[in-house]
Amino acid sequence: MSIYDLNATTADGATYSLEKYQGHPIVIVNTATKCGLAPQFEILEKLYQQYGPQGLVVLGFPSNQFKQEVDDSQKAEEQCRLTYGVTFPMHEINDVNGPNTQPVFKYLKEAAGGTLGEAIKWNFTKFLISPDGKTVTRFAPQTSPLKMTEKIEEYLK
Known part of the structure; x- marks a missing residue:
């Protein structure tokens, strides 16, 4: 299995395959x-604006x-x-986390070297x-998204 075998659903309810980002x-x-x-939304957006034209994809997945x-996906998106x-x-x-973990996050936690049950401890992992x-590669919630810059640039070469 790879990340490209998984689906995600946007805030407006449209489901798509992550394969489109291969x-x-x-x-x-x-x-x-x-x-x-x-x-950190602002920093993620800056990375997206700077590197998006070269191919970087940034995807936000709200969790409560x-x-x-907030308790509504579209309201969360609007606030962002x-x-x-x-x-x-x-x-x-x-x-x-838990029994209803979104499959993308089940995959990511395992692929980043953690055990299947390794929990996400806070928002902005x-x-x-x-x-x-x-x-x-997994980055802690308190780690600035800017710490990903070197790796992003390497991947864009």
Whole structure:
């Protein structure tokens, strides 16, 4: 199995295959609009604006497992766009831990070298996926998205 075998659903309910991003470096982040780390949206957007034209994909996946997200996917997306200027794709609210974990996050936690049960401990855990989909690097919630820049540039070469 690879990341490209999985599907995701956008905030407006459209489901698609992540296969459409094959060949691109991808940043996937679990988000929450009411989290103290929410200013990272602005940094993620800057990365997306800077490197998106070269192929970088940034995908936001809201979760309310830490009780810091609104309860409606479209409202979460709207808040990201209005408050932080987010233009990268936002998805429906999903679980990132437990029995109802969104399959993308089950895959990412395992592919990043963790055990199947290794929990995401907080909002804004970031995963950087290589263009071939084989390397997944996990970044802690408090780690600035800017710490991914060197690896992103390497993947874009």
